[in-house]
Amino acid sequence: MPGFWLMKSEPDEVSIDDLARASRQTVPWTGVRNYQARNFMRDAMALGDGVLFYHSSCAEPGIAGLAEVASTAYPDASQFDPASKYHDPKSKPDAPRWLHVDVKLRRKTRLLSLREMRTLPTLSTMRVLQPGNRLSITPVTPAEWQAVCALLD
Template identity: 55%
Template sequence: MRYWLFKSEPDVFGIDHLAQRPDQTEPWDGVRNYQARNFLRDEVSVGDKVFFYHSSCKTVGIAGIAEVVKAGYPDATQFDPESDYYDPKATPDKPRWFSVDVKYVSKFARVLPLGMIKDCPQITELGLVKKGHRLSVMPVTESEWHILNELAGRQL
């Protein structure tokens, strides 16, 4: 099992949206960065745990946890001309973009804010805290996973 951080804008798709789905499961689609795509396609696996991160909002930070329930497969939005994520260069034979399915696990009592994450002396290598690192999908070490969960629990 591996650990990840997936970013999303909560006004587009947040942890509450995932929790409200009938089976609390949804494709993580619309990723249009090649490095993030490669993670989804090649490395993210069923059973992996995911920090659900809210970005571009009043309180940016980790909002909760999801779990990967379906490994990488072609992102259907790339083939839909009506989608904001349509890619005319993608074909079913040669898809360019990939999705995974995630399932809601839990929501933190409060968002673990980015400032608190950055202030944590044990969290220095996570892409989230590095200048210029803007990936929407990034790996998290097991140690970072446990430290961030502990930080979130201390906010109660």
């Protein structure tokens, strides 16, 4: 049984269209600087897990496509790049603090907006809809995954 996840991306950084245009339609999920989110990638994600690709911090936040986990976790190179906004001077190459997985597009979908998601009882348990939620990566239950996929058909 694969796992399921919701992963937030700011479309100004990486949008669903950027993912579609990327080499092999795959991108490294760089820039996670939160331990809970990192631990999900390191400890709980598996190759082939389903990903709801979510656009955040934009005019129309919501789910913009379906993707999947395309690698196991490996060190995020941007933490060692002084020119990167994700640079972490406290992280050492022999003990990388930040990891990420690769994410590969399955298909772009219609935008299932946050506004619409909030109206649907079947989605009401989703972590991303809970008040105060800020985590950029959250687990999704099989039932929630099925409910979202049904809405995107």
